[in-house]
Amino acid sequence: MNSIKRVDNERQLYTRYRWVWDMISSPEEYESFSKYILLKIKEHETLKTSTLLHLGCGSGCIDYTLKNHYSITSVDLSEDMVKSAILKNPECEYLVGDMRTFNLNRKFDAIILPDSTAYLLTETEIYSIFKNAKNMLNKDGLLLVMVEYDPEYFPQNRTTVEKVRKDDIELTFIENNYAKDLKENSFEATFIFLIRKKGELDAVMDVHRAGLFKKEVWYNQMVKAGFKTELIEDEILGEIAQKGSFLLIGKI
Secondary structure (H helix, E strand, C coil): CCCCCEEECCCHHHCCCHHHHHHHCCCCCCHHHHHHHHHHHHHHCCCCCCEEEEECCCCCCCHHHHCCCCEEEEEECCHHHHHHHHHHCCCCEEEECCCCCCCCCCCEEEEEECCCHHHCCCHHHHHHHHHHHHHCEEEEEEEEEEECCCHHHCCCCEEEEEEEEECCEEEEEEEEEECCCHHHCEEEEEEEEEEEECCEEEEEEEEEEEECCCHHHHHHHHHHCCCEEEEECCHHHHHHCCCCCEEEEEEC
16 A cells, blocks of 8 residues: 655646546536537627637546537647647637637637636736637626635635545545645645545545636636626635636627
8 A cells, every 4th residue: 555645736637637537527417517608609609609728627527518619729728638628628628728828820709717716826827818818808898807716715624535436446535625824825725536446446636726716816817817807706606616606708
């Protein structure tokens, strides 16, 4: 048995242990959330959306639903996650890149950031991603951003456990969210994987540093980047994601 060693900010869940992520997540689990995003795009678009850029796309679970409605280009920092996304959605265009600085020499009808905002660690990073998005939007295009964690509703020390079995692998997946000080605008998302294969245990701890900013910070940075901004607190989103989640809709 391997002892558990703390590894900070390597995000092994998205690299060498990507297969663990694939065991606990699927397009079916993301279907309700994906349909919610689709609904909100249709509710708020001025320009009929045909082309869509997805920043921080992960393993492509959201794209699996949205690809039936849009021509999708998606970006993620992890090459391993992009490989997983390509397997799910060969119809989509996938690129490896940092969503905080990513910029293409072409424009899109809509840009979405629905599932990776926690990895923005400073107000400067938030502003930069909004500013870059503005440069890649068509006139009358739409920016949709979902923020999952709000300091007011932060689930301090919440721990969840999920158990999955596939072939000869038994996986126990543990997640804990903890903020040392809510005023520091950050928290730790700690993931522990207990992997049993033929009775042998491999234990991995993966600690991700994440951002935690108030609503007005997100709103003000989107306005500063040049968007007409609307902040939406939706009870349905709270049920699909978690309590305190909110949407930002940006239009040029």
